[in-house]
Amino acid sequence: MVSTLGKNSEFAEVNIYNEGSLLMALRDVDLVVHAAGPFQQAPKCTVLEAAIETKTAYIDVCDDTIYSQRAKSFKDRAIAANIPAITTGGIYPGVSNVMAAELVRVARNESKGEPERLRFSYYTAGTGGAGPTILATSFLLLGEEVVAYNKGEEITLEPYSGMLSVDFGKGIGRKDVFLLNLPEVRSAREVLGVPTVSARFGTAPFFWNWGMVTMQRLFPAEYLRDRSKVQQLVQLFDPVVRAFDGIAGERVSMRVDLECTDGRNTVGIFSHRRLSVSVGTAIAAFVLAVLEGATQPGVWFPEEPEGIAIEAREVLLKRASQGTINFVMNKAPWMVETEPKELGLGIYI
Numbered sequence: 001m002v003s004t005l006g007k008n009s010e011f012a013e014v015n016i017y018n019e020g021s022l023l024m025a026l027r028d029v030d031l032v033v034h035a036a037g038p039f040q041q042a043p044k045c046t047v048l049e050a051a052i053e054t055k056t057a058y059i060d061v062c063d064d065t066i067y068s069q070r071a072k073s074f075k076d077r078a079i080a081a082n083i084p085a086i087t088t089g090g091i092y093p094g095v096s097n098v099m100a101a102e103l104v105r106v107a108r109n110e111s112k113g114e115p116e117r118l119r120f121s122y123y124t125a126g127t128g129g130a131g132p133t134i135l136a137t138s139f140l141l142l143g144e145e146v147v148a149y150n151k152g153e154e155i156t157l158e159p160y161s162g163m164l165s166v167d168f169g170k171g172i173g174r175k176d177v178f179l180l181n182l183p184e185v186r187s188a189r190e191v192l193g194v195p196t197v198s199a200r201f202g203t204a205p206f207f208w209n210w211g212m213v214t215m216q217r218l219f220p221a222e223y224l225r226d227r228s229k230v231q232q233l234v235q236l237f238d239p240v241v242r243a244f245d246g247i248a249g250e251r252v253s254m255r256v257d258l259e260c261t262d263g264r265n266t267v268g269i270f271s272h273r274r275l276s277v278s279v280g281t282a283i284a285a286f287v288l289a290v291l292e293g294a295t296q297p298g299v300w301f302p303e304e305p306e307g308i309a310i311e312a313r314e315v316l317l318k319r320a321s322q323g324t325i326n327f328v329m330n331k332a333p334w335m336v337e338t339e340p341k342e343l344g345l346g347i348y349i
Contacts, residue, residue: 022050031290033283034060035090037133039067040140041227048074048299052081057290058299061090061283063137065147068183068301075299084295086307091275091282092122093184094302095320096254098313099268099329100184101303103258104192105310106266106330113262118188120199121166121255123175124275126208126241126248135241136227136234142216143224144181152195160209160216164200167337168253169269171325174339175253176209177202187301194258204248208241250275253326257333267333271326278323285319 002009015021016036026032034047039062048071051058058078062068071087078085088094104115124134146157162179177200189197202209215224223229252275256268272278286302289295289312300307308316321327328336 016046017044019046019050022046023054026050026054026056029054029056031057031059031287033287034058034062035283037061037063038137038140038227039064040137040144041225042067045071045074048085048087051085052077052083055081055083057083057295058085059089059283059286059290060087061094061279062088063090063093063182065144065181065183065186068187072299072301079298082297084290084297085299086286086290086295086302087299088183088187089283089286089302091252091270091279091320092120092254093182093187094286095270095282095317096120096122096256097184097188097302098308098316098320099254099256099270100188100258101192102313102317102329103256103266103268104194107258107260107264111260111262111264113260113264115192115194115258116261117196117257117259118192118194119197119257120182120184120188121164121168121177121257122199122201123166123168123172123177123203123251123253124201125204125251126245132234132238135238136230138212139215139224139230139233140227141180141182142212142219143221143230145221146179146181146198148179148185148198149189149194150196158216160212162198162200166200166202166255167333167339168255168271169326169328169336169338171271171273172251172253175202175204176206178209178212184301184303188303191301191303205244208244249273252278265333266330267336268329268331269326269336270321270324272324278320281322282320285316288319289316 002011012025014025068087142159160178166177167174180201182199185197185199253271259265294309294312296306
């Protein structure tokens, strides 16, 4: 990696659970990106704590509700240290949060109604080139009850249930997606004030979705929440998954739907041929925003105006969407779908 990046880079081995190791690595550093997942069942926010201690700006690509809420609990310490920090600052969650925030902002400016339903839908072919880390994350999420919101009430649902067939537009088409417990559901509900919010994910080939449903039913939740046991499962399945990755590719797509009380429906779609590239581009967009001063001291979600200033969102989305095969915002569903019709199967939240 160093040889690829060039002479301005260097390699340092860091143990994120060793405070001394972290403090040494972050000495005289402008900003740290914490991408050492999986974040599910992680006991502490060690990198964030070290960033605050060393007065280093911070971004993580956390995709876990509990971890992101724990990170938020360090807000006052980050403010006292005058350090800007963003949690869930990857692609999904991350760019998807900013897309949702912009859909809601524009709707409130232009619509006579109020936003009433926000739905995040994600698709990644295979592991998206991320290999064992995304595999471990997926298995760990199968051990968590799904938190969603229906008309302002928090509800819990089974993981990988509530299938919907969602049209991701050109280059991707229609894919089946399933409920997962993702942090942007809670943060969007609290920050954006939309009463009904949910998030779904699906993969390909299609039988991987069947496998996820089978695992959720076959293994007890306690087993799937145990990181050591999940790691054993990953070692077992990884060679098989990697073999199919070569066939499936690593296309990624996000669709964010917003429905308003006056019947206004708008969507945002982000699709890329390679998840591994688009994640890097998305994180770089967040890094630039923080370094350019778009983030206030504290710990913030991307959709919070203190996290990414409202006037900085357009630039962030433009940067993050570089290389996409399809990126649209604030369009009517029929304008972007390959088949302008959506069939919902199972629970519709």
